[in-house]
Amino acid sequence: MDYIPSIKFENDRLYILDQSLLPSHLMYLEMTSLEQVYSAIKQLKVRGAPAIGIVAAYTLYITAREIRDLPASDFRQEFKQRADYLAECRPTAVNLKWAVERMTKIVIDSRILIVQDIIERLLNESITIHEEDRIACQKIGLNGATLLPDSCNILTHCNTGSLATGGWGTALGIVYAAKKAGKNVHVYVDETRPLGQGARLTFWELLKNGIDCTLITDSTAGILMHQHKIDYVLFGADRITRNGDVANKIGSYSIAALAHLNGIPCYAAAPLSTFDLNIIAGTDIEIEERDAQEILQFYNYDRSLLKNAKIFNPAFDITPASLLSGIVTEIGILRQPLEISIGKSLKHYLKESE
Numbered sequence: 001m002d003y004i005p006s007i008k009f010e011n012d013r014l015y016i017l018d019q020s021l022l023p024s025h026l027m028y029l030e031m032t033s034l035e036q037v038y039s040a041i042k043q044l045k046v047r048g049a050p051a052i053g054i055v056a057a058y059t060l061y062i063t064a065r066e067i068r069d070l071p072a073s074d075f076r077q078e079f080k081q082r083a084d085y086l087a088e089c090r091p092t093a094v095n096l097k098w099a100v101e102r103m104t105k106i107v108i109d110s111r112i113l114i115v116q117d118i119i120e121r122l123l124n125e126s127i128t129i130h131e132e133d134r135i136a137c138q139k140i141g142l143n144g145a146t147l148l149p150d151s152c153n154i155l156t157h158c159n160t161g162s163l164a165t166g167g168w169g170t171a172l173g174i175v176y177a178a179k180k181a182g183k184n185v186h187v188y189v190d191e192t193r194p195l196g197q198g199a200r201l202t203f204w205e206l207l208k209n210g211i212d213c214t215l216i217t218d219s220t221a222g223i224l225m226h227q228h229k230i231d232y233v234l235f236g237a238d239r240i241t242r243n244g245d246v247a248n249k250i251g252s253y254s255i256a257a258l259a260h261l262n263g264i265p266c267y268a269a270a271p272l273s274t275f276d277l278n279i280i281a282g283t284d285i286e287i288e289e290r291d292a293q294e295i296l297q298f299y300n301y302d303r304s305l306l307k308n309a310k311i312f313n314p315a316f317d318i319t320p321a322s323l324l325s326g327i328v329t330e331i332g333i334l335r336q337p338l339e340i341s342i343g344k345s346l347k348h349y350l351k352e353s354e
Contacts, residue, residue: 048164137167244321244338245282
């Protein structure tokens, strides 16, 4: 299935699709500096945990080119400082840190003394990270599609398609794979407030790909479940802990709890790069809080009234593993009890990969 890529790397140049302009404008921006990328990630011009990781990898290659004239020891020190700066951009999504650490390892651990040779390895690694995610998305889609019957209604949250990844997506990749297999899938797309990644991005993406879909407000999910109009809930992940807790876009916990109450299967979908086995449970994940204006922009408040206003705007919440039916990955579907399946499956995978 064709999809619109959120990231392009052409002729040694990095371009991102500016998602803050969708759905009204489709525009790619060239990323030429570390500061520009940092700002683009902060402003959600590029978003989605896998996509952020890919962009971070390319960015570190670009920043390495900027300092190529430094002596090898100074090059390594400067690169590490810039990499640490980029890694702090968004604290919850683990793919950013994962990609930065993978690129930094090449520079710090490399015994190559010629800077140009290190830069060449960074280029190859960033391209590899991008291609790995494309393949992972394809496998996630194929694995997840086996869960779905020939005809079903799916509820999604936020955006988990090609705009958020290096391929056709994670949770939306399952939808695309099911459609490609000839299944009759219909998607309920919740708005995903306050920034509307469902309404602005997922709905647009599904319409572009000819997928039958219906846009709803976030608060409509409950009545649809109660009326037996939703068969499956699928969403992505920004970080998954050792016990199977999932950090994802704010509101994921709510729909997972509603699905659990109504006996509806609820699956998270993510590549292995989103698992953080150094964290035991979701309570240990740092949750990013964003600017109050993201909520206030929709209302014409007199600013004089807001001097002492309290506004809480977390970007993510934690869905306990107990509310999930499983987690769809590129190596298969991890099922309950998730802590055991994660331990066994990822340990086996890591051994196979060594």
